Amino acid sequence: MTDQKAQLLIDGKTIELNVITGTLGPKAIDVSPLFKNGYFTYDPGLNATATCESEITYIDGEAGTLLYRGYDIAELAEHSNYLEVCYLLLNGELPSSTEYTTFCNALMHHTMVHEQMRHFFNGFRRDAHPMAVMVGVVGALSAFYNDNVDFHLAENRMMVALRLIAKMPTIAAMCYKYSIGQPFIPPNNDLSFSENFLHMMFATPCEKYTPHPAIVKALDRIFILHADHEQNASTATVRSAGSTGANPFACIAAGIGALWGPQHGGANEAALNMLHEIGDTSKIGQYIARAKDPNNSFRLMGFGHRVYKNYDPRAKSMRETCHEVLEAVGAHDTPVFKLAMELERLALNDSYFIEKKLYPNVDFYSGITLSAIGIPTNMFTVIFAMARTVGWISQWSEMISHAYRLSRPRQIYTGKTAREYLGIGKR
Numbered sequence: 170m171t172d173q174k175a176q177l178l179i180d181g182k183t184i185e186l187n188v189i190t191g192t193l194g195p196k197a198i199d200v201s202p203l204f205k206n207g208y209f210t211y212d213p214g215l216n217a218t219a220t221c222e223s224e225i226t227y228i229d230g231e232a233g234t235l236l237y238r239g240y241d242i243a244e245l246a247e248h249s250n251y252l253e254v255c256y257l258l259l260n261g262e263l264p265s266s267t268e269y270t271t272f273c274n275a276l277m278h279h280t281m282v283h284e285q286m287r288h289f290f291n292g293f294r295r296d297a298h299p300m301a302v303m304v305g306v307v308g309a310l311s312a313f314y315n316d317n318v319d320f321h322l323a324e325n326r327m328m329v330a331l332r333l334i335a336k337m338p339t340i341a342a343m344c345y346k347y348s349i350g351q352p353f354i355p356p357n358n359d360l361s362f363s364e365n366f367l368h369m370m371f372a373t374p375c376e377k378y379t380p381h382p383a384i385v386k387a388l389d390r391i392f393i394l395h396a397d398h399e400q401n402a403s404t405a406t407v408r409s410a411g412s413t414g415a416n417p418f419a420c421i422a423a424g425i426g427a428l429w430g431p432q433h434g435g436a437n438e439a440a441l442n443m444l445h446e447i448g449d450t451s452k453i454g455q456y457i458a459r460a461k462d463p464n465n466s467f468r469l470m471g472f473g474h475r476v477y478k479n480y481d482p483r484a485k486s487m488r489e490t491c492h493e494v495l496e497a498v499g500a501h502d503t504p505v506f507k508l509a510m511e512l513e514r515l516a517l518n519d520s521y522f523i524e525k526k527l528y529p530n531v532d533f534y535s536g537i538t539l540s541a542i543g544i545p546t547n548m549f550t551v552i553f554a555m556a557r558t559v560g561w562i563s564q565w566s567e568m569i570s571h572a573y574r575l576s577r578p579r580q581i582y583t584g585k586t587a588r589e590y591l592g593i594g595k596r
Contacts, residue, residue, distance in 0.1 A: 179208070189219075193227050193236075209579045219400075220576070221408065225258060225563055226399045233479035237397060238262070246486040251392040251556075252276065252362050258397055258563040259330055279335035280356035280365070282343075283313050290347045299344040299551045300429045306340050308422035315416060326566040329417045333562055337555045338362070342369030345548055363388040366555070371543070383497035384542050387490045388552075391535055394483040395553055397560030399476075403427040403434065407561045408568050409576040417565055424561045425554050431470075434553040437536035438546050440471030441505075444537075449504070450511045461521050471533030472516060473526070480528045487534035491541075500541045509537050 173188045175198050184206050187199040197219045200210050212218045227236040235242040238257050245254055249263075256264045256272050264272060289309055293302050314332065318325045343353050346369075354369045363385050372378040398404070407424040411417065428434035447456050459467040474481050495501045513529050516522045539549050 177203075182206070191222070194229065204579075209581065211581060215405075220405065221400065221568065221573075222571075223400070223564065223567060224261065225567060226397045226560070228399045228476055230474075230476040230478050233477055233482045235398070235482045242394065242482050243486055246390050246393050246483075249393065250361075251389045251396070254393050254396055255334055255559040258559050259327070259566070275331050276335045276362075277358040279332045280339055280358060282336055282339055286313070286340075287343075287353065290343065293347070295348060295350065297348070298429075299341075299348060299548055300425065300554070302344045302347065303340060303551055303554060304422050304425050304429070306344070307337075307425055308419055310336070310418035311416040311422075314418060320417065320569050323570065326417075326569060330559070330562045330566065333418070333421060333558050337558045338366040339369060341548070341551045341555050342366060344551060345370055345545075348547075361385065361389075363392065381497045383493050387494045387538055387542065390486060390490050391538065391552065392556040394487060394531055394535075395556035397557070397563065401433065402430070403557065404561060404564050407565055411565045411568055412573055412576040417562070420565055421558065421561055424557070428554055428557065429550055434550045434557070436470060436530075437532040437539070437553070438549040440533050441536040441540055441546050441549070443470045444505050444509055444512070447508060447512070450508050453508070453512050453515060457515060457519065469512075469516070469527070471536065472522065472529055474530045477530070478526055481530040483531040484529055484534060487531045487538065488529070491534040491538045494538050494541045498541050506537060506541065509533075 175186045175188050177184045177186060184202060186202060189197045189199055191197075203210065210218070225238065227239075228234065237245060237254065238261055240257070240263075245257075249257075252273055253264060253269060256269065286306065286309065289306055290302065293305070310332075314329075320326055320329070339356050346353050352374055354372050354374075356365055357368055358365070360368055364380060367380045367385065367388065368378055370378075371380075400408075403424040406427040407420050410420040410423040431439045447453060456467065456469070459465045460469045495506060500506050513533070516527070516529065522528070536546075536549060539552065540546065544552065
């Protein structure tokens with residue numbers, strides 16, 4: 170909503186700009202008229218730039234608030250389940266009992282992948298990172314669903330969402346099974362979403378896998394906490410790719426590629442690797458000293474957050490879940506988990522971390538939890554991608570359903586000015 174004006178005085182000229190007000194959060198100044206007046210804005214990292222309007226997720230980094238469609242993340246993590254949250258993100262409201270059953274049944278019809286996709290895996294090295302495999306395989310879905318579909322129709326966008334949400338666990342488990350040389354396990358639609366994923370990960374043709382209820386609950390909560398997070402790097406990538414009119418499966422593959430980075434989705438993998446690097450509780454002090462040293466490149470992974478300048482609202486739920494899993498699997502006394510808890514204790518009581526508000530974030534606890542479940546470190550980001558798929562496709566669908574423009578950021582050119590070409594003999 171535009172309800173007031175801002176004026177920019179530059180070189181003696183006044184440029185009038187609209188001020189846009191959302192339902193929550195800071196007001197925004199519409200700077201689009203600047204270009205016709207000969208100016209760009211400069212905002213590296215887009216920290217102070219809104220690139221779209223959205224009704225899906227709201228973050229207040231100063232207050233430590235995260236809302237999905239207006240619902241507090243802690244309430245959803247405590248009382249809801251992942252598929253209910255998927256419905257909420259896609260449709261804007263929590264489902265009725267009938268709507269929920271219909272949604273779950275629709276998903277179950279799409280859990281299998283085309284038989285030809287099994288052959289794609291043979292083209293990858295067995296030791297390839299599962300995220301590298303996932304980027305390729307999810308992108309390949311666009312070759313199976315490349316019909317000339319009108320995505321301005323809500324039912325067509327929903328079909329894409331159903332296919333992606335249902336197939337991602339199957340593909341993720343296939344990535345893992347391929348890496349360890351075990352046969353693929355087909356989905357079992359009699360199981361819940363999280364149970365089915367664990368079944369495809371850990372069962373074999375000769376041995377069933379029945380997960381502990383605490384593990385199923387933990388995984389479902391991890392999916393909820395990671396389902397969406399406003400305009401982060403991977404979501405912005407999906408929207409940018411989607412603005413070209415690209416196939417939505419290709420757009421999601423682009424998001425997976427962006428998520429892979431250690432500064433984004435790879436943070437929980439990096440956090441656990443850091444714990445292994447520290448190795449022993451006796452060395453925590455020296456690593457904390459290194460983290461405080463501005464001349465040292467070492468960083469404590471899993472602490473602080475780009476957006477949250479307060480406690481990560483997802484971290485409290487994830488911390489509780491972490492301890493529930495450690496208790497269920499009897500892992501509280503293993504060296505890496507004892508080290509993690511001691512690092513947490515020291516950091517939370519250290520004045521430097523308190524002043525800088527470098528609290529343990531969701532990545533710190535999710536990495537420990539996933540490891541206790543038995544999921545290998547290189548699969549952490551794959552599970553993040555599974556969870557975030559509903560957020561990506563909800564954001565893509567929202568963009569496609571409204572008037573949108575091709576994403577085309579500008580730059581400040583700092584290269585050579587125009588110069589004359591000289592033949593090779595004159596250089």
